[in-house]
Amino acid sequence: MLSRKLRLGAVAIVLGALTLATQVVSPTFQEYRRNTRSLERMQVFHAALRAATLVSAERGPGNSLMGDDNDPDSPYLARLQTYRESSDLALDELGRALSADSDAAGEGAPEALTLVRQRLAVGRREVDRVAALPRQARSPEQIRQAITTMFTVVDTLVPVVNACGARIIENDNKLAGPVILARLMGDLRENAGRIGSLLVPSLVTGQPMNTAQRHGVNRLRGRVEQLGATLEQHAAVVLHDDATTHLMEQVQRRYFGAALDLVDEVVQASLAGRVYPLTAGQFTERIVPDFRPLETLRERVVVLTMQRAVAARDAARNSMLLSLAAVLASLLVLVAILVGADRLVFRPLLRAKREIVELAKGDLREVPPPPARGREVTALFEAIGVLRQRQREALVRDKERQVLSERLRRQAETDALTGLLNRRALEQFGEELSHPDSAGMAAGLILFDIDYFKRINDSHGHLAGDRVLQEVARRVQAMIRGDDILVRYGGEEFAFLTQASPGRDALRAKAEKLRAELQARPIVTEDGVSLTVTCSFGVAEVLPGDGAWLRLFQAADAALYAAKGGGRNRVEVAEPIE
Ligand SMILES: Nc1nc2c(ncn2[C@@H]2O[C@H](COP(=O)(O)OP(=O)(O)OP(=O)(O)O)[C@@H](O)[C@H]2O)c(=O)[nH]1
Structure with a gap:
């Protein structure tokens, strides 16, 4: 009965310790899982941003080709081919990343990507069709149409990028800053590209911009300035190292400076009815490199955030392993104490109790000595042994007394x-x-x-x-x-x-x-x-x-x-x- 209670008590102690252990390990495990998920989602987001950038960048050589003579040896043709291959590879990579991410698959991202590919194929056909026409036969409308079709490709891809970003924030809202910053820079790159694309039909045909084009350019300029102000605030909060400061300076100088100045120059020429100072191809050649600091900065933001996620995940894993080791060690010590107490104290006490009860019942048979234990337990069993020996001696004396009194009784009843x-x-x-x-x-x-x-x-x-x-x-x-x-x-x-x-x-x-x-x-x-x-x-x-x-x-x-x-x-x- 007693040993059953002891056993139940030991089980209750171990269960309680396990519950406490779970409480200790659980937060570090959650932290580890959150960081691992953040990292996986950052990788998908990175692939989505890259695909959006490359699909957007593909417009550059496309525009140049549409503004060039119909020359099979045109350098723009080869460049467009290279860009298209790059964006195809980036889309393939994004497709793989999205199908590996069960949450993204659940939100319909793979289907959205299929639509992107279909629209990209349509846009490319349009660009190729315009580029195949003799230069004089290309109308601004046809060129605008081809460019707009390419815009819709990016418009279809942007919700996928945004959903990837949202999944990161949903998992860990501390990452909202870098995610928004990266998206902001993607928007800036896209909007500036679109301004250039709006100018291309005029540059190709040499005609001044119509009212819709001017409005479009003004709207995009306004948006770029708005985004620029937000970027400045955000970048300072999210990243504040020397390399970032240097990149921000370059963005200011080249993107907001040189690139937008070139746009203004073309717009001014159009408004003044002057001959454009450069062809569509030259325009693209000059403006695209000034987008690079923005892309580099965005890449840096994403890569640094991923590095931080890796560091946070590793720290959480180490902390989890440390907690686990501490918990396991504590449990082992607890079990050792319980087993030790059982073997060194409880079991000997129960055995001593049994032996004393047997003694009380008069069972004086010799019992095998208990296994060697601590000093106190050994002394206890020695005392029981002494008690048993004294009982035996008393029994012998009793018997002798009985024999004697029987003899006396007989003598008293016997005639000598x-x-x-x-x-x-x-x-x-x-x-x-x-x-x-x-x-x-x-x-x-x-x-x-x-x-x-x-x-x-x-x-x-x-x-x-x-x-x-x-x-x-x-x-x-x-x-x-x-x-x-x-x-x-x-x-x-x-x-x-x-x-x-x-x-x-x-x-x-x-x-x-x-x-x-x-x-x-x-x-x-x-x-x-x-x-x-x-x-x-x-x-x-x-x-x-x-x-x-x-x-x-x-x-x-x-x-x-x-x-x-x-x-x-x-x-x-x-x-x-x-
Ligand atoms: N040797 C011996 N004599 C005993 C003992 N006890 C009693 N006597 C004797 O026994 C005798 C008994 O005698 P009585 O009682 O007169 O009886 P009796 O001589 O046998 O005569 P009846 O019984 O009438 O035949 C006495 O002399 C006692 O002294 C004893 O232990 N040893």
């Missing part, structure tokens, strides 16, 4: 001369017979007395008398059977008592047999005198019960008296007792 039971023993039997609750068969009593014994003493001496008494006792004792007892209850008086009387006739026959046996052979004294001894017998029988003994004894005694009176050496049987 003949070795027969004495009067005291006879009285005890008498008491039992007289007990009011006694019941059962009738008891028989034969009292007998040596005839003229005084004469033997007087004639041959007291020793000869003793010898006669001993021989009479020996001979009658030899004729005793079963539970019958023989008592010397007076000097030369003997009593034969049977607790299961065979009946008065049988008692008489028994007395006759004794009488004949005693008379038959003379008794030889130590002096060599041969003496023939006779005895007189009084026989009686009584049923057990209150006062039975007295009645029995008196009846047998009266019969004996009658036998003496009747001439001795004879048997007299008393009348049945009522």
Whole structure:
């Protein structure tokens, strides 16, 4: 019972410790998982940004080609091919990243990407169709149409990029800053590219911009300035190292400076009706490089954020492993303490309890020694051993005392001369017979007395008398059977008592047999005198019960008296007792 309680207690302690351990490890594990997910989502976001940039950049050589002569050796043709391959590769990579991300797949990103590819194919066909026409045959409308179709490709891709960014923020809102910054720079790159693309039809045809084009350029300029102001604020908050500051300066100088100045120059020429200072191809060649610092800065933002995510993930993993190791070590120590307490304290105590209970029950058998334990437990079992030894000694003493008192009791009930039971023993039997609750068969009593014994003493001496008494006792004792007892209850008086009387006739026959046996052979004294001894017998029988003994004894005694009176050496049987 106790050991079951102990075991239950130990299980409760271990379960409690496990619960606490889970509380300790769980936050670090969550942190590790969040950082791992952030990193995975940053990689997808990175691939999406890259694809958007490359699809956007593909417009540059496309525009240049549409503004160039229809020359199969045109350098723009080869460049467009290279750009298209790059954006195809980036889209393939994004496709793989999106299908590996189950959340993105759930939000329909792969389907959106398929639409991007379809629209890209349409846009490319449009560009190729315009570029295949002789230069003079290309109308501004056709060129605008081809460029607008390419715009829709990016417009279709932007929601995919935004969704990738949103998934990062949803997982860890601390990453909102860099994600917004990266998207901001993507927007800036796209809007500036679009301004250039709006100018291309005019540059190709040499015609001034129409009102819609001018409005479009103004709108995009305004948006670029707005985004520029936001970028400045955000960049300072998110990244504030020297390299970023340097890149921001370059962005200011080249993107917001040189690139937008070139746009303004073309716009001014168009408004003044002047000849454009450069062709569409030259325009693209000059403006695109000034977008680079913006792209480099964005790449830096993404890469640095990913590096931080890697560092945070590794730190969380280390912290988790450390917590796990500490928790495991604590659990091990706890289990060791419980096992130790069980083996060194509880089990020995339970065994000691068992041994003491056995001792109390009187089981003094030797038990194998307990396995070696601590000092206290060893002392406890030594004490139990001492207790057991003392109990054993006490038991031995008890037995000796019992034997002794039995011997004394026998001695008290034994006649020293003949070795027969004495009067005291006879009285005890008498008491039992007289007990009011006694019941059962009738008891028989034969009292007998040596005839003229005084004469033997007087004639041959007291020793000869003793010898006669001993021989009479020996001979009658030899004729005793079963539970019958023989008592010397007076000097030369003997009593034969049977607790299961065979009946008065049988008692008489028994007395006759004794009488004949005693008379038959003379008794030889130590002096060599041969003496023939006779005895007189009084026989009686009584049923057990209150006062039975007295009645029995008196009846047998009266019969004996009658036998003496009747001439001795004879048997007299008393009348049945009522
Ligand atoms: N040697 C010896 N004599 C004893 C012992 N005890 C009693 N006596 C003697 O036994 C004798 C008994 O004598 P009585 O009572 O007169 O009886 P009796 O001589 O046998 O005569 P009846 O019984 O009438 O035949 C006495 O002399 C006692 O001294 C004993 O232990 N040893």
